[in-house]
Amino acid sequence: MAVARVAIRRGAARRSSPRGVTRRRSLVGLGFVGPFLAVFALVFLAPIGYAIYLSLYRDRLVGGNSFVGLDNYTRALRDAEFWSALGRVTLFLAVQVPIMLFIALLVALAIDSGRLYGKSFFRVTIFMPYAVPAVVATLMWGFMYGTRFGLIGNINDAFGVTLPDPLSPDLVLASIGNIVTWEFVGYNMLIFYSALRVVPSSLYEAAEIDGASQFRVIRAIKLPAIRGALVIATIFSVIGSFQLFNEPSILQDLAPNAITTYFTPNLYAFSLSFSGQQYNYSAAVAIVMAVITMAIAYLVQLRGMRREG
Amino acid sequence: MRRKPLRIAALATAALLALAACGSDEDTGSGGGGTVSEADVQAALDKGGNLTVWAWEPTLKEVVVKFQARYPNVKVDLVNAGTGNDQYTALQNAIAAGSGVPDVAQIEYYALPQFALAKSVDDLKTFGAQSLDGTFTPGPWSSVSTGGGVYGIPMDSGPMALFYNKEVFDKHGITVPTTWAEYLDAARKLHAADPKAYITSDAGDAGFTTSLIWQAGGKPYKVDGTSVTIDFSDQGSQEFVSTWQRLIDEKLLAPITGWSDQWYQGLSNGTIATLATGAWMPANFVTGVPGASGKWRVAPMPQWQAGGNASAENGGSSLALPAKGGNKELAYGFVKYANADEGVQIRLDGGAFPATTAELKSEKFLGTEFAYFGGQKANEIFAKSAEQVVSGWSYLPFQVYANSVFNDTVGKAYVSGTTLQDGLNSWRQTCAKYGTDQGFSVK
Secondary structure, X not given: OHHHHHHHHHHHHOOOOOHHHHHHHHHHHHHHHHHHHHHXXXXXXXXXXXXXXXXXXXXXXXXXXXXOOOHHHHHHHOOHHHHHHXXXXXXXXXXXXXXXXXXXXXXXXXXXXXXXXXXXXXXXXXXXXXXXXXXXXXXXXXXXXXOOOOHXXXXXXXXXXXXXXXXXXXXXXXXXXXXXXXXXXXXXHHHHHHHHHOOOHHHHHHHHHHOOOHHHHHHHHHHHHOHHHHHXXXXXXXXXXXOOOHHHHHHOOOOOOOOOXXXXXXXXXXXXXHOOOOHHHHHXXXXXXXXXXXXXXXXHHHHHHHHHO | OOOHHHHHHHHHHHHHHHHHOOOOOOOOOOOOOOOOOHHHHHHHHHHOEEEEEEOOOOOHHHHHHHHHHHOOOEXXXXXXXXXXXXXXXXXXXXXXXXXXXXXXXXXXXXXXXHHHHOOOEOOXXXXXXXXXXXXXXXXXXXXXXXXXXXXXXXXXXXXXXXXXXXXXXXXOOOOOXXXXXXXXXXXXXXXXXXXXXXXXXXXXXXXXXXXXXXXXXXXXXXXXXXXXEEOOOOHHHHHXXXXXXXXXXXXXXXXXXXXXXXXXXXXXXXXXXXXXEEOOHHHHHHHXXXXXXXXXXXXXXXXXXXXXXXXXXXXXXXXXXXXXXXXXXXXXXXXXHHHOOHXXXXXXXXXXXXXXXXXXXXXXXXXXXXXXXXXXXXXXXXXXXXXXXXXXXXXOOOXXXXXXXXXXXXXXXXXXXXXXXHHHHHHHHHHHHHHHHOOOEEO
């Protein structure tokens, strides 16, 4: 789209030139963007179109396939299980994302401060969890959460205490938050750290000449410099939270009574289509969720950018 | 900056990709209505070809080896696409996508009606499978014959028995319970004597719960074509609920999910003292719990009525021919070889439990001594249990879905103040809603 727009604008700028040339030029442009547009349509637009198409039908075990219009959407909007799933990930978003980004920011500032001994060691160590596949990470944490033979069980035995079960219905969301934080602090830290690295050193020199304290430097130089990175990290986290799937899906085997089939919207869509063969309704749920995610991510972006201006 | 919303849209698209990739196709149904004779099947076996089989049953590996030796032109690709629900997910996915569908698939009895109803598997009457009627015991045979067709050939069966850890029982002076009331007492006694030990583990398992209700004489599901009744208030269901509620309330059940690491460890170290399950379990004991060899024994199921002799099936599966698979004649030839002909003995030698009458009655089978169970002739107990299975049970035509939401509803009774009866009622409601959505008339 952006490419096409540039092509049009260039055409407009050359309106003074003979008409034939313009037309030939735009055809040439089309030849360049054509392959991209074809792939784009095939791998991006077609699946969306197909999902929308699916969501307008209903395939039943008895009675077969029929066109139902927007029925699946009205059902999704009135589906208590869907809303409870959305509520859960919203709570997750509101609590986990700020904690994770704050820790990531703290670590990035610490590493960037240049006062840390073994800087690259810490950078790599903190980033390492991100390199562990989410599935493996969750399995690993699942073992540690075990109250019988896991880490929690060992602590209980060693100290004669009874820690609450991290996989009980009340705590399981917090336990998942812990896993996700562990996984993604390093990733967000790297985004912040790379934004900090491009701050020109002349600014720091000026601050030093003015006699600014470290905290003043952070507030007046570093934080404003990484505002864009913060917005990006937040948007990624918003999308990540709304699409929470791997962690609950794997922990479900260990705590089937605590993690329901509608624990998160994605898990719900997955259960609908694979256990219940409700592909059509599942497509509608996925589309509603995509629209909500886009709307919220866009709001975050608007707000983040306005502050910058 | 203007490009950013587009990027977000692209990210959101990624979420939809996976979903759209598995959209449903129009079901084209099975091709050809003509019957296939035994000679056609034999000709196909001699001619040979490639066959893809999806199954997790461990003894099939040996069957495939011998089958290929017998029919050298046939090449069988045995794929373990997951156990139980994982495999059905993959299978339904492949069927919906219309590609990658195996020629033969292992499907458990509880799941078969759902595949049969959706016409996802072939009616084997085309191959004259109805003539195999007397070959199999009534329980498994009635499970594969639903809606007037024969949708699979029984592979094994799971008449229930009580496996118990004799060492633990002896240590605490507990006698083997013959009724569920005695079982409850044994649970109390054991847990009081050793707070780390539990009579059994149960974290909410749909297959187990329905089997116990079955044994108690409950008939919560009544299916007549497309009209379905779900009702957990009959006497059988009530008997199960009252006993099991007490086990839950008094915290006498280890909250360990079956087949997890903790579960295997519990079976091995004596903290899980009994296991009421299907006769297919011994092979799993040998491979999964080798450390407890010689400690475990088998007893008949505890009874709901003192002096009764009721049993139920738990698990057990068939081999079916997915409608969208290929090589039909060859596929049927393999299924028949594995489940009705030479394959049966090969699988018995590997530790499987048969669904065939002849093997269940043979002296050799009944006289087998299980080293794992201290030389006990366990098959005698299993064979007796197979005869005592309560008749008239049926599963829902959408039991795969029903079982998938069991822990959403009944599972709450295991982790919160919800009672088992309330849990069953809300399970009923969820299933009824789904059934109605799917076009059944549910009462």
